[in-house]
Amino acid sequence: MKKTIVSVLVAFSASAMAQTYDYDVTLKDYQGDAKSSVSYGGQIARHALHNSLKKIISDGDHVEMLKYLSSKEAGRAIIDPVSKDGFEIKQTSIDELSKGKDLLSSAYDGVITGWPGNPTAQELLQELVELASNSKKGYDPVNGYDYTQLVSKFTMGAVFYNKAVNHYLEEKLEAGQSPNDAPYVEGAYYTGTEHVWDEAFGYFGAPANGLELTPKEVVQITKQNPEYFTKADANGDGVVDLKSEMAFAHAYYAASIDASAGTNYFHTIMQAFIDGRQLIANAKGERLTSAQRGELKGYAATIATAWQQVIAEAAFKYAGSVYEDLEKIAVIEDAQGNVNNAFRSYVKHWGELKGFALSLEAAGRDLGNAQAGLDRLIGFSPVLFGGAQVVALDGKGDFIQANVGSMQEYKLNMIKVQNLLAQEFDLKAKLEDQTGGMSEVLNQINAAGQSAEND
Structure with missing residues (x-):
């Protein structure tokens, strides 16, 4: 039975006695030599x-x-x-x-x-x-x-x-x-x-x-x-x-x-x-x-909820890392420097973000509008130089790219990803939080003569 996990983190009890995951055999009429019933x-x-x-x-x-x-x-x-x-x-x-x-x-x-x-x-x-x-x-x-x-x-x-x-x-x-x-x-x-x-x-x-x-x-x-x-x-x-x-x-x-x-x-x-x-x-x-x-x-249910939150926390963190990479790329471009290393870091962090976001979908649990939001905001690839992004596959299975907007606009998507994850999964850690930078990014986009939808 598939169901949506209610995001409630049950706190660890400091008063609980430390235990090891090892338990005696309880199977009735067992005649073998095993002492522990644990097997994984x-x-x-x-x-x-x-x-x-x-x-x-x-x-x-x-x-x-x-x-x-x-x-x-x-x-x-x-x-x-x-x-x-x-x-x-x-x-x-x-x-x-x-x-x-x-x-x-x-x-x-x-x-x-x-x-x-x-x-x-x-x-x-x-x-x-x-x-x-x-x-x-x-x-x-x-x-x-x-x-x-x-x-x-x-x-x-x-x-x-x-x-x-x-x-x-x-x-x-x-x-x-x-x-x-x-x-x-x-x-x-x-x-x-x-x-x-x-x-x-x-x-x-x-x-x-x-x-x-x-x-x-x-x-x-x-x-x-x-x-x-x-x-x-x-x-x-x-x-x-x-x-x-x-x-x-x-x-x-x-x-x-x-x-x-x-x-x-x-x-x-x-x-x-x-x-x-x-x-x-x-x-x-x-x-x-x-x-x-x-x-x-x-x-x-406690395990499933907290486990889901761990994956969402990881996605949140790497959305922040992608944002920071895009900031670095912009600075290097302005200085007419070599962006190869910064772009490589950007691609790595995007892969981690996308992998964790796909993982949330891969449990077969209904994420509702959150799933559609993550798919659209993150996309099928990072936004590349010139504003290109993978948008589909052709009949031969090759990737098709199209112009979707600038890297600076994509920074705004990362803030939206973090907002979505934090709200949908009731996140506690929120590492690499960039959500306070929404106004700054919008100002940067407007200064460049671009427009951005702020939903």
Whole structure:
């Protein structure tokens, strides 16, 4: 069942006791040797696939990219994260995390209106990877695309966010789905409800001991900072286990936002996952009652709302970065300087903005007018020199550009994007906030003899 998330951030309770995401086996009549009922290796394998895919896009090898996007073959090495001085990683291959996993088959299968041609998310991922292979190190200056950023940010939304909030935390929590009084599959050591919840947690990408970590520590663990190795190596065995001790994807972004703005997105989501999993464990292998299921859905709603806000916060931040890049380009142009580096930064930040904006759409949740607004304001590409922007595809699948207005006018769009995101998703951090500059931009446009609609 699709529904609009009401944007209410549930604050992390400082009084809550720190807990680790690890729970005993509760499955009745289980006779095996397993002590923990937690299992989300498949989700961590997909995080490693995503990280590795992002790393190799600049190489331009299409066959190699497809190994990490759509192949399920054995023997694939983990390209990122890998061991470095002072930060040893336990696993070196995807198979050590989980066998037979890919990214593409788990991606959202709905239509994405924010990209020309209205592809499905799966089609768009394939298209972006192919375009990346035909570009120079993942960069297309003609159309303004940074494929490393577009592929990475959209993959996180279309796979991790979608599968967690739209599948495991919604469809799979309905009565009759994955019952708690039966194994998830024959021979499993965990119940259906336990595993559904664990898979959603795995897609968030947090360390199992996330409640014991500060946002800054989570960020530095993701960056593999050797000074934070002891924080990462929770069990003290001398290596970081990707299955339980590393931070990935949206968990990293939640912590990064919190570290910069003092918000509580990471711990809010982490606490709700812990509370929900404890509720399931307390059922001791019995089918959940209606009251228990209702409470569990409440925790799921908290997770989905805050997770959506994290993605919207990231889009807000990069809209601000795009604005700043356009400011720099204007200054350099006025001084008749070389704008190549500034334009490259502009394209990178636009790719991050667009990837996160597309991610909001890729969960299959109705965003209403907000989605149409984001599509129109951001467009299919950044506005390029001379006022050109990608507006469509031709019959051969090539991009069509048209003149849509100046870069200075596009700055105004970034302010409107930030206003839309802040209001629609009740954002708390609002990093790189440019919304106070509306009047200045309008004055600049009017001084240049241009007109701008201010809706």
